Amino acid sequence: xxxxxxxxxxxxxxxxxxxxxxxxxxxxxxxxxxxxxxxxxxxxxxxxxxxxxxxxxxxxxxxxxxxxxxxxxxxxxxxxxxxxxxxxxxxxxxxxxxxxxxxxxxxxxxxxxxxxxxxxxxxxxxxxxxxxxxxxxxxxxxxxxxxxxxxxxxxxxxxxxxxxxxxxxxxxxxxxxxxxxxxxxxxxxxxxxxxxxxxxxxxxxxxxxxxxxxxxxxxxxxxxxxxxxxxxxxxxxxxxxxxxxxxxxxxxxxxxxxxxxxxxxxxxxxxxxxxxxxxxxxxxxxxxxxxxxxxxxxxxxxxxxxxxxxxxx
Amino acid sequence: xxxxxxxxxxxxxxxxxxxxxxxxxxxxxxxxxxxxxxxxxxxxxxxxxxxxxxxxxxxxxxxxxxxxxxxxxxxxxxxxxxxxxxxxxxxxxxxxxxxxxxxxxxxxxxxxxxxxxxxxxxxxxxxxxxxxxxxxxxxxxxxxxxxxxxxxxxxxxxxxxxxxxxxxxxxxxxxxxxxxxxxxxxxxxxxxxxxxxxxxxxxxxxxxxxxxxxxxxxxxxxxxxxxxxxxxxxxxxxx
Numbered sequence: 001x002x003x004x005x006x007x008x009x010x011x012x013x014x015x016x017x018x019x020x021x022x023x024x025x026x027x028x029x030x031x032x033x034x035x036x037x038x039x040x041x042x043x044x045x046x047x048x049x050x051x052x053x054x055x056x057x058x059x060x061x062x063x064x065x066x067x068x069x070x071x072x073x074x075x076x077x078x079x080x081x082x083x084x085x086x087x088x089x090x091x092x093x094x095x096x097x098x099x100x101x102x103x104x105x106x107x108x109x110x111x112x113x114x115x116x117x118x119x120x121x122x123x124x125x126x127x128x129x130x131x132x133x134x135x136x137x138x139x140x141x142x143x144x145x146x147x148x149x150x151x152x153x154x155x156x157x158x159x160x161x162x163x164x165x166x167x168x169x170x171x172x173x174x175x176x177x178x179x180x181x182x183x184x185x186x187x188x189x190x191x192x193x194x195x196x197x198x199x200x201x202x203x204x205x206x207x208x209x210x211x212x213x214x215x216x217x218x219x220x221x222x223x224x225x226x227x228x229x230x231x232x233x234x235x236x237x238x239x240x241x242x243x244x245x246x247x248x249x250x251x252x253x254x255x256x257x258x259x260x261x262x263x264x265x266x267x268x269x270x271x272x273x274x275x276x277x278x279x280x281x282x283x284x285x286x287x288x289x290x291x292x293x294x295x296x297x298x299x300x301x302x303x304x305x306x307x308x309x310x311x312x313x
Numbered sequence: 314x315x316x317x318x319x320x321x322x323x324x325x326x327x328x329x330x331x332x333x334x335x336x337x338x339x340x341x342x343x344x345x346x347x348x349x350x351x352x353x354x355x356x357x358x359x360x361x362x363x364x365x366x367x368x369x370x371x372x373x374x375x376x377x378x379x380x381x382x383x384x385x386x387x388x389x390x391x392x393x394x395x396x397x398x399x400x401x402x403x404x405x406x407x408x409x410x411x412x413x414x415x416x417x418x419x420x421x422x423x424x425x426x427x428x429x430x431x432x433x434x435x436x437x438x439x440x441x442x443x444x445x446x447x448x449x450x451x452x453x454x455x456x457x458x459x460x461x462x463x464x465x466x467x468x469x470x471x472x473x474x475x476x477x478x479x480x481x482x483x484x485x486x487x488x489x490x491x492x493x494x495x496x497x498x499x500x501x502x503x504x505x506x507x508x509x510x511x512x513x514x515x516x517x518x519x520x521x522x523x524x525x526x527x528x529x530x531x532x533x534x535x536x537x538x539x540x541x542x543x544x545x546x547x548x549x550x551x552x
Contacts, residue, residue, distance in 0.1 A: 110325075110366030187418050191407040197367055198405035200388035201398050203422030203469050 010155040015278040016271070021162045021231065023270030024169035027263050028224030029247030030254065031176055032095075032217025034262035037251070038193040039213045040107075043117050046098055046124035048244015050091055050218050053127055054225025055235050056135075058087045059142050066143055080145040087226045088219040095218025096211055098123055104207070124240065131237045139236060142229035165227045172220055173263045180259050185212055193257060246273075253293050255306025264304055269293065314339045314379060314504065315360070315397075315473065321373035322352075322359045329355045329369055331528040337473070342495070342505045344515040344536065346549055347525035353508040354402055356525070357475045360506075361399045363388045393422040397473035402481065402508075404462040408451030412442055415450055415461055419468035428468070435464035438494055456487035463494070473504045480511045492518050512549040516540045524549065 029051050036044045061083045067073025074082065102123050106116050149160045180186040188209045192199055199206050228243070229235060236242075246269060254265025269289065276288040297303070315337040322330040330352045337343045345353045358368035360376060362383060376383050378395050392398045407415050416435060420428040436443035439460040445453060450461055459479060466474055476495070480488045488511070496518050499505055509515035516522050516536040524532040524545060532545060539545050 108364065184418075184421065184424075187410065187414055188421065190409055191418055194407045194409045195405050197363070198401060198407070200363060201361065201392060201401065201405075201469075202419045202465070203389050203392035203398070204418070205387070205389045 011278060013154075013156045015274045017156055017158050017162065019267070019271040019274040020166045021270075022274065023267035024165045025224055025228050025243060026247045026250045026266035026270055027169045028172060028220050028227070029244055030251035030262035030266045031173065031259060032221045033248050033251040034254070034256050034259060035176070035180075035189075035213050035217045038257035038259075039189050039210060040103070041113065041193075042103065043120065043248070043256075044098070044103075044217070045117060045120040045248075046102075046127060047120075047217065047221060048247065049124040049127040049240035050094055050098075051221040051225045051228070051244055051247075052131070052237065052240030053094055054087055054091045054222030055142070055229045055239065056131065056140070056225070057090050057222065058083060058226035058229050059140050059235055061086050061090075062143050062145060076143075076145045079143075083145075084223065084226055088222045091222025091225070092215040092219040095214040095221075099210060099214045104210075124244075128237055128240060135237075137237070139234050142233035142235060144233070145230060161231050165231060168223070168227060172223065173259070176216065176220070177259050179216070185209070189213060249290070249293060253296055253303055255303030258303070258305040261303050261305035268296075268304075315506075316377045316380075317356070317360070317374070318377075319374035320356070320359060320371065320376060322355055322369035323372050324355075324366070324369050328372065329528055330359070332374060333523075333525070333528070333530050334374075335523050335530065335533070337504060337506055339504055340499070340502065341521065342499050342507065342519045344512075344519040344522045345506070345508045345525055346510075346512040346515055346522060348549070349510070350527070351525040352528040353525055354477050355528075357399055357477050357506070357508055360475060361388050361397075362386055362391055363399075389422070392469050392471070395473070396469070396471050397475065398466045398469045398471045399475040399477065400459075400462045400466045400479060402477035404458050406450050406453075406458050406461050406465065408449065410450060411447055412450050412453070412461055413446045415465050416442075416468050419465045420470075423470065431468055431470070435467055438467075438498075439464055455482050456484065456491075459483060459487075459491060463491070467498075472502070473506070474498070476505065476507045478508060478510060480509060480514060488514070512545075513540070513551075516550075 029048060032047050033044065036042060036047070062079050065074045065079040065083055066076065102119050103116055106119060146161060151158050180189060188199065188204055192206065192209050196206065199209070247266065250265040250269040251262045252265070253268065254261030254263065272292050273285055273289045277285045280288065317336065318334045319332045320330055320334070321328060321332050333352070333356065345356060347353050355369050359371055371384055378397070383391060383395065407418065410418065416432050417428070420426070420431065441457050442460055442464055445457065450458065453461060479491055483491065492514060495505060495507070507515055507519065516539055519536040521534065522536045522539045523530050524539065532539065532542070
């Protein structure tokens, strides 16, 4: 293929489309990182693994609903419609359990935040290795719930699953933004992020707000896991680490604790990554991507939307 | 109404209250005075049943509200069920929320009720807050923040209000205004327990007072009496 301006533009647009899809996964995970951090000032390092569990749960629920050969099951579309909320319910239960079993007891005993973060990291490893122990190291394949239809838009390949994923991510972001900025519970979440001590004095149960935050974050991560399975059917037990870590970095770059930050950071990271990938050898991808993010943080240590915590009088 | 008997409270292993007893009757203003570290704030935080580590754990004695022990009650239930709340030391307003949002949040436990009237009542008490209703509350001055902290507590529809050092960091005029407002709220029926370093001011408005020293109550009585006791004058009222 001869080098031409047109090819470059098509390539660029193709990478943009890919970036949008990958950014959607990052966003769905980063939002949960950011929500939990906003409320608890805790980096819930098990969050990436909640995403992984979401993918696996999605796989099991979908295969169960579709039913093995010979038995009558649901149609793929009905499966999709039912499996997504079920996956989200189960991952939110997982998130709530993590909070109840791992974080709350430590915080009640006044443990330093560092210990809680290390505990979160351990919980993530437990989930990951628990999965390996349970299922073995085999890679499971996600069933095809929606036949992939590829559209060719001026040479750029886009498919229906990709579109579905990007639109879902945007809708989830808008919903979370609405909850945090417009609802009573969101107001309480913002209040906790500023001052945990005073919330009970308003007659508001702090734990209820914390649990709600974990439900929200984990449900969204579960949704992300499910969508990831639809787009990349091969499930891997370490996907929580590989994708989850990047989502965490995206949340930090965007300004952790800010819903907008998680969203913008996720797409920024995805674009940088896909662009480096497109025009440089792929081994450079992470090196360049993270160097650029480092520069951004260097310039704005609290992330793009983050506010420095000023001393309170 | 509110009765504290032989209360012992500790932060971890360090005991901060060594068995104090006091009581508050409906409609009273009671003040706890004493030097820094005497245990005044600890007593209020224990009353509110706020969770450790910021607040103490009760290791002995009892706190009763209308003769029912409240030791097993979490703070948010005390606010909601007993209508008692605290304006904490340092105000602890939600700086990232607007003035209006701070007030609305405090009416959380009364979902669905029409709170416009109560917000209006707070604005009547503190007209400055009305002017700044849409402003982020960390942009308020210290005095305005204290007004917001009190206004926010009133939005919980409390009948017993605990205040921890309400005069801290306030200019004298604003401080007197604040105490005048507290007195007015008291005549409207609010029971008040106020912890103060400015013992003179507190005893002036209070009905009764208790003097704390290193976790023990060393004197008590009608405020007027305490104001004129020579040893109290010498130790807490600047001679």
